[in-house]
Amino acid sequence: MTALSLRNVRKNFGATEIIRGVTLDIAPGERHCIIGPNGAGKTTCFNLISGRFPITSGEILLNGERIDTLPPHKINRMGLSRSFQITSIFQRMSVFENLRCALLWSRGYRYSFWSPLWRQKALNEAAEVLLEDLNLSARRDILAGLLSYAEQRALEIGMTIAGGASVVLLDEPTAGMSNTETDYAMALIRRVTAGKTLLMVEHDMKVVFDLADTITVLVYGQVIASGPPVEVRANRAVQEAYLGALE
């Protein structure tokens, strides 16, 4: 059984068809990268998978179950988590609080308004561990909105995997980063997504070819190639569409 499957997914915005029949299968534990020129619909795909937008037709399956009609929070509870292209965190809460919130649902706290959080030992410890992992311990009590860009991206990744999702979607996690920052972020990503299924949109080709088990190339809402990096690199159509970006 695949971890994540898209079956002939289409999406129209008004009269414009953005996604034109995408079929994709991602195996459990696979590291899958989606690449393509700007406007190809990569982020739209993510938005469709994660339930942000409804699909026009087709199916999306998570671990064999259909998720394309579900709202985002339900999809998340089924084990799929995502990060955003534009950093999406809780700016007015501290870094620690951000991480702790991300842990809440998966630990069964639900909408409880009777148990004070500072008393929950296991929860707080898990948040501290996460903080360490992300190397943000020094920034524990700073408001998330005041962090540097790279720190915010790290926090975002932390929040994405905190709930223990088995399928992780990362939308351009290294966007706007310097080379050192990128290396650092990639090491972090590799570490925290070990054993999970990873689907990533990326523009940085070095990152893509370093990390991916499988690469899918999306152009104008259609998949023009999908397979191991070696294959994709040699693919004619891809070379034409991407014109030397793969060298």
Added chain:
Amino acid sequence: METVLISVLNGLVYGMLLFMLASGLTLIFSMMGVLNFAHASIYMLGAYLAFTVSRFVGFFPALIIAPILCGLIGAAIEIWGLRRVHHNGHIAELLFTFGLVFIIQRLVQMTWGMLPMAYRVPPSLDFPLFVLYGANFPAYRGFMLLVSAAMLLGTWLLLKKTRIGLIIQAALTHPQMVSSLGHNVPRVFTTVFAGGCLLAGLAGVIGGNYQTTEPGMADSMGPIVFVVVVFGGLGSLAGCFIASIVMGMIQTFAVVIDYSIADLLRPMGLMLTGDTLLTEVLTVPVARIGALLPFVMMVTILFFRPRGLMGTRDT
């Protein structure tokens, strides 16, 4: 029968007045995402200003001067107030316009006093236009219809036929896109806000002697106008128009219907006895419920169809 005809006409007049107010509010709301709570207050200002101006130069010049004054005031509010608050967030804008209501209210009271103003229909328009089944239809109401129709036409022409109108139209549904296309969005915003206030002022000029010109005007008109805007939907002047007329008709007709739900039930053999809360609810004549109807409508439509009748964007 005569009641129905007269009510239809009155409903139309009131509906058009509502539309004048609601259209300005819809434009501002759709474009800038700001719900201008003080819109009805500008309406009130328009009436008061018209009253004062007309005492010096007569009604017809006031018809032009007062709305322009309101437009200028609107521009001032936008430039020195709203624009500053914009970067503090959506809610800050709402709070700002909300605070304006108090200030304008009290300023009006301080300048003109607490008593209603003797803002009368100008003598040149104070005659019955025609007589329908023994009831007079005042010429002034016909005049109101004329002005509001002219305003409707003028606005339509402006939006459809001019360049600024095109930009405003685009910004109604896609404000970010218009901004990315390089138009001076702040100036467009100021124009729209001032324009909306001008329309509100105009409504005030002609509405002020249709209703009474007194400090409570804004409080009575305000909520109804919001209902109309929500009902008609964001991004659609046509929806706003339909909603205004519908609301005008409902409010006018509700006042004349002297029946209650209990009266409807009686022919079916259901008699209500006792002094319970339920009896009270069902025996209230529709005329009295009239005041409630707009809000029931608004809550209902926001619940079922948040886009309103013809909206193109979610509220």
Added chain:
Amino acid sequence: MKSRWLILALIAVAIALPWCFYDWGHHRHAGFLLSMLSQMGMMVILALSYNMLLGQAGLFSLCHATFFGIGGYATVHLLNAVGAGDVPVPMELMPLLAGLSGLALAILFGAMATKQRATAFAMITLGISELMATAALMFHHFFGGEGGVTTNRMIENSLFGLTYASGLQVYYLILAWTVLATGLMYYLTLTPLGRMANATRDNFERAQFIGYDPRMVRFLQFALSGFFAGIGGGLYAITYEIVTFDALAAPLSANALLMAYIGGTTVFGGPILGAILITLLQSGVSLLSNSWLVYVGVMFIAMVIFAPTGLAGIIKAHGPIRHSGRLGSLVVPYLRLVIPSLGLLLGFVGLVELMSFLTIGAAQGKKLVLFGGPVDVHAALPWVVSGGSLILGALWLRWEAAGFHRIWENLTAEVRR
């Protein structure tokens, strides 16, 4: 913890205050003071419960007074029922039942309102508010029409054997419930729901992607805030022994907003500060001037533009500076702001009072008394002085404010290092 001592001190002051103004000669408490303190208690609950929505969940509600009012109405009816011997409920538990009625209504309305985002939410609450106020005037059975519903609090049913005949006993009951409600509301901010309310406020989408349905979070927060507002209404009913439609009308909702916002929505204690301040000003200033609303409105708008974090937020912003011991260096800059501010304020007040007197006051046949001396409204001097003071004060303040801003920025940057 320092704040714990501060809280205990405040409570002690609140308990002791009536005794500081006790009239030992006549063995009487100052009725005015007790009345004002009681009002403060209710308003604190109202403002805090409102901030559960505005500050904590990012919801701009315009129907908050509805739940306060329904608590009040439910309580008067209940008091009447107990007084007639129909139902045995002790006085001390009345606010709890009032809270439950607020909760019930909030669940009903919240289910509708919280399905929508920001502006639509505000509109629905506006509709609800108008709906309830109109209904209150229409349905005499429950709401008593324009005269409202009256009751008598001598119901002779108390857990402590008190009669609540004296204002002092009523005040202590209110104080007890205020402390309890405040404590509970604070406790709520420490729970998962409380935190997620903050999270949903900051980032609706992110909340979804950590597994929470933001609408459910908002619904629950809305319902609970209605509960606490209801408690406030219950206390209102007990104190005044009458509830009219004012208790659920828009002006009271606006008041809640004002108190929460001016006090500060970003700090838990902000609304408490706002409630106390506004109640004080209302009791005091409204006696001196009938332009109270203008001052409030201008103060409110000024805060929206210049100080959106409210008074508590401003105080909190001094925290880092205070911690590093550099607070002293702000004394002189602040002093330099005070004089032009005073000029501006006096000029503004002067103009407002003069104008107001011209149109309203004269009709009421009063003589204008400003700053201790009678003033002739028709003379030019008062106008010139006020206007001049206003303009000069404004210009001078603007100049000083720029300087202050620079000093503040430098200080903050230094402290951060």
